Amino acid sequence: MSDSSADFSRFHCPTPLATHETIQLAHGGGGRLMRQLINEVFLPAFRREGDTEGLRQPPHDSAEIRLGDGTRMAFTTDAFVVSPLFFPGGDIGKLAVFGTVNDLAMSGAKPLWLSASFIIEEGLPMEILSQIVRSMREAADEASVRIIAGDTKVVDRNKGDGLYISTTGLGWIPEDVHISPAHIRPGDKVILSGDIGRHGIAIMSVREGLQFDNALPSDCAPLHRIVRAMVKHNARAVHCLRDLTRGGLATALNELAQDAHVGFVIDESRITVMPPVASACEMLGLDPLYVANEGRFVAIVSPEAADDLLEVMRGQGEAVGLQIIGEVRAQPAGVVELRTAYGSSRILDWLSGEQMPRIC
Amino acid sequence: MSDSSADFSRFHCPTPLATHETIQLAHGGGGRLMRQLINEVFLPAFRREGDTEGLRQPPHDSAEIRLGDGTRMAFTTDAFVVSPLFFPGGDIGKLAVFGTVNDLAMSGAKPLWLSASFIIEEGLPMEILSQIVRSMREAADEASVRIIAGDTKVVDRNKGDGLYISTTGLGWIPEDVHISPAHIRPGDKVILSGDIGRHGIAIMSVREGLQFDNALPSDCAPLHRIVRAMVKHNARAVHCLRDLTRGGLATALNELAQDAHVGFVIDESRITVMPPVASACEMLGLDPLYVANEGRFVAIVSPEAADDLLEVMRGQGEAVGLQIIGEVRAQPAGVVELRTAYGSSRILDWLSGEQMPRIC
Numbered sequence: 001m002s003d004s005s006a007d008f009s010r011f012h013c014p015t016p017l018a019t020h021e022t023i024q025l026a027h028g029g030g031g032r033l034m035r036q037l038i039n040e041v042f043l044p045a046f047r048r049e050g051d052t053e054g055l056r057q058p059p060h061d062s063a064e065i066r067l068g069d070g071t072r073m074a075f076t077t078d079a080f081v082v083s084p085l086f087f088p089g090g091d092i093g094k095l096a097v098f099g100t101v102n103d104l105a106m107s108g109a110k111p112l113w114l115s116a117s118f119i120i121e122e123g124l125p126m127e128i129l130s131q132i133v134r135s136m137r138e139a140a141d142e143a144s145v146r147i148i149a150g151d152t153k154v155v156d157r158n159k160g161d162g163l164y165i166s167t168t169g170l171g172w173i174p175e176d177v178h179i180s181p182a183h184i185r186p187g188d189k190v191i192l193s194g195d196i197g198r199h200g201i202a203i204m205s206v207r208e209g210l211q212f213d214n215a216l217p218s219d220c221a222p223l224h225r226i227v228r229a230m231v232k233h234n235a236r237a238v239h240c241l242r243d244l245t246r247g248g249l250a251t252a253l254n255e256l257a258q259d260a261h262v263g264f265v266i267d268e269s270r271i272t273v274m275p276p277v278a279s280a281c282e283m284l285g286l287d288p289l290y291v292a293n294e295g296r297f298v299a300i301v302s303p304e305a306a307d308d309l310l311e312v313m314r315g316q317g318e319a320v321g322l323q324i325i326g327e328v329r330a331q332p333a334g335v336v337e338l339r340t341a342y343g344s345s346r347i348l349d350w351l352s353g354e355q356m357p358r359i360c
Numbered sequence: 361m362s363d364s365s366a367d368f369s370r371f372h373c374p375t376p377l378a379t380h381e382t383i384q385l386a387h388g389g390g391g392r393l394m395r396q397l398i399n400e401v402f403l404p405a406f407r408r409e410g411d412t413e414g415l416r417q418p419p420h421d422s423a424e425i426r427l428g429d430g431t432r433m434a435f436t437t438d439a440f441v442v443s444p445l446f447f448p449g450g451d452i453g454k455l456a457v458f459g460t461v462n463d464l465a466m467s468g469a470k471p472l473w474l475s476a477s478f479i480i481e482e483g484l485p486m487e488i489l490s491q492i493v494r495s496m497r498e499a500a501d502e503a504s505v506r507i508i509a510g511d512t513k514v515v516d517r518n519k520g521d522g523l524y525i526s527t528t529g530l531g532w533i534p535e536d537v538h539i540s541p542a543h544i545r546p547g548d549k550v551i552l553s554g555d556i557g558r559h560g561i562a563i564m565s566v567r568e569g570l571q572f573d574n575a576l577p578s579d580c581a582p583l584h585r586i587v588r589a590m591v592k593h594n595a596r597a598v599h600c601l602r603d604l605t606r607g608g609l610a611t612a613l614n615e616l617a618q619d620a621h622v623g624f625v626i627d628e629s630r631i632t633v634m635p636p637v638a639s640a641c642e643m644l645g646l647d648p649l650y651v652a653n654e655g656r657f658v659a660i661v662s663p664e665a666a667d668d669l670l671e672v673m674r675g676q677g678e679a680v681g682l683q684i685i686g687e688v689r690a691q692p693a694g695v696v697e698l699r700t701a702y703g704s705s706r707i708l709d710w711l712s713g714e715q716m717p718r719i720c
Contacts, residue, residue: 019486020486021485021486021487022482022483022484022485022486023480023481023482023483023484023485023486023489023514024482024514025482025514025516026514027480027512027514028480028512028513028514028515029514034512037512038510038512041486041489041490041493042493042510042512045490045493045494045496045497046493046496046497046500046507046510048506062509063473063475063508063509065473065508065530067427067431068431069429069431071427071428071429075473075475075508075509075530076475076509077475077476077477077509077510077511077526077528078477078511079477079478079479079511079512079513079526080513081479081513081515083519113423113425113435115423115435115436115437115528116437117437117438117439117526117528118439119439119441119479119524119526120383120387120388121383122382122383122384122385123382123383124382124383125381125382125383126379126380126381126382126383126401127381129383129401130401130405133401133402133405133406134405136405136406137405137406140406146408147406148423148425148435149422149423149435149436149437149528150398150402150406150437151437151438151439151526152387152388152394152397152398152402152439153388153439153440153441153524153718154383154384154385154386154387154388154389154717155388155441155521155524155718156385156521156717156718158518158519159518159520159521160519160520160521161515161516161519161520164479164513164515164524166437166439166477166479166511166526166528168437168475168477168509168526168528170425170435170530357514357516358513358515358516
């Protein structure tokens with residue numbers, strides 16, 4: 001019981017922003033304002049001396065705990081406030097289990113145990129709650145984790161929205177696994193694990209009452225098996241992993257670029273957006289690169305191992321959109337450049353404001 | 361990484377109750393309806409074969425995780441929805457840290473790491489959030505735990521109530537510590553750690569806009585140091601611990617009686633209720649035995665060690681109301697009998713319905 005790295009330490013904000021005096025929806029959106037909130041409110045309160053010094057312990061999806069015998073555990077928490085509670089391909093319960101499982105997986109950890117706390121609005125039909133709880137158990141079984149601790153609170157009508165769930169996960173990090181933005185190197189390849197934008201569009205389609213032709217379900221899925229196959233094949237070559245939740249692919253790459261002090265060049269033609277998702281995005285005025293996913297991630301890997309790792313990932317059943325989409329370069333640090341199919345290029349910036357509230 | 365005992369397994373409901381088709385406030389109140397909810401909805405979904413067989417792994421405030429090398433960890437989660445956010449003697453942040461620290465302490469664990477997830481209502485003043493987050497850091501420092509993982513979500517106006525916080529704690533259980541309802545024996549003494557009812561009355565005083573003469577602050581405090589002193593003195597004599605949160609002393613004793621299949625005889629004259637709390641209870645029509653505390657617990661200990669343990673507890677600074685209040689008997693199992701100062705006796709039953717919603 002000796003050491004731990006804090007995942008609050010991930011937060012730096014490069015440029016000062018106008019300060020809001022009250023919380024805005026965009027403070028929860030995964031973009032620039034959320035980083036500012038964490039940088040200015042949470043980080044100063046929770047960090048300790050040494051937490052954020054240089055690249056020794058850069059930001060990550062979960063905190064690392066080192067036990068007395070050297071065993072390393074990953075520890076992570078997430079609140080789920082998705083609206084509506086049910087959507088094509090999933091529900092808040094499945095999301096709450098897989099979301100936390102995936103944060104553990106992004107550390108290369110084997111997910112083991114989960115806790116779940118429920119904040120229920122008075123008046124929620126018992127049958128809805130039962131259905132969501134059963135869905136959590138199914139998701140836990142699918143991900144081979146156990147939900148072993150829980151709590152229930154009830155709030156008055158109009159002080160909630162049916163149900164909010166917070167899950168916290170604990171997993172075991174194998175000895176040879178060292179996955180962190182600190183290990184990203186210029187020349188590394190960027191692998192994208194599948195087509196993007198499906199979760200966000202699945203939510204928006206229900207929320208806005210839209211009927212899309214050939215609508216696709218959310219990509220909501222556990223990622224630990226594909227990660228396990230990768231690290232089993234070549235743990236040293238897997239430098240960093242990041243799932244593409246709030247803020248989508250563009251936000252994940254910007255976070256990594258900032259935290260690892262590197263740049264990315266991404267080839268737009270190698271990013272897959274399925275036609276129904278692309279047309280929904282067009283209709284809603286959304287950029288699929290910023291739309292949330294719940295079963296997709298990027299892997300930053302050694303260039304010489306990239307093709308092999310791609311084959312290993314294909315062997316796990318993912319196929320559509322699984323591609324090497326770009327690479328890491330030393331300069332300009334913090335910048336994500338997107339090369340378009342037409343030979344031009346543009347900077348993929350942070351999301352400003354809120355694109356889609358309460359997506360997870 | 362092999363074994364764990366689930367704290368969902370604590371829930372049995374002795375008598376069938378009318379089933380509600382929607383969630384009521386009382387489902388979160390810590391009384392009979394909450395047990396029913398967990399018994400009928402959560403337990404069937406989350407338990408696995410063997411979890412609830414007999415007394416081998418009876419219910420407790422946190423789940424026990426057994427690592428590969430035999431190390432035992434305690435793992436627990438709590439949602440905090442207290443209204444108002446600030447009250448005499450504390451705020452939701454302090455409560456969220458100490459509440460989870462105390463659940464770990466009730467397993468005899470040394471609290472080590474916490475995660476915190478925040479569900480913030482759009483429009484919450486930034487200064488309020490900052491103040492609460494600073495209060496969490498102070499509480500974490502006071503309890504020698506680190507908040508190492510976090511998450512922030514924002515919900516629309518009127519879909520929350522300022523701020524909800526879920527904390528999850530992880531602690532280390534020393535080798536010689538075995539604290540569980542399974543270890544309660546007839547003849548054991550019941551020690552109450554202090555005067556009762558202050559937290560509930562502190563909340564009610566603000567909520568109802570009541571001004572009580574000589575009002576007392578909440579008893580909100582971390583309990584791990586007093587527990588540590590007890591187990592250091594005589595770990596084998598400390599059979600079970602339970603903090604007196606939602607539902608108060610009466611509920612805690614009923615839970616233990618049911619889960620350990622024993623009875624309790626409690627001497628009412630040995631229970632301290634401070635005069636301002638007693639008069640507030642009278643005015644509000646509340647029974648202090650059912651009012652929530654956030655820094656009080658009962659210890660069920662070997663009769664021969666009870667006086668020594670009482671001295672050890674006194675040495676930790678608690679004094680007012682720290683008393684042996686009764687003892688365990690074999691029969692009638694599941695029943696808590698209160699002997700009054702007048703020589704009569706009454707059964708302390710489960711709380712039916714909701715006495716005080718959103719007290720923690």
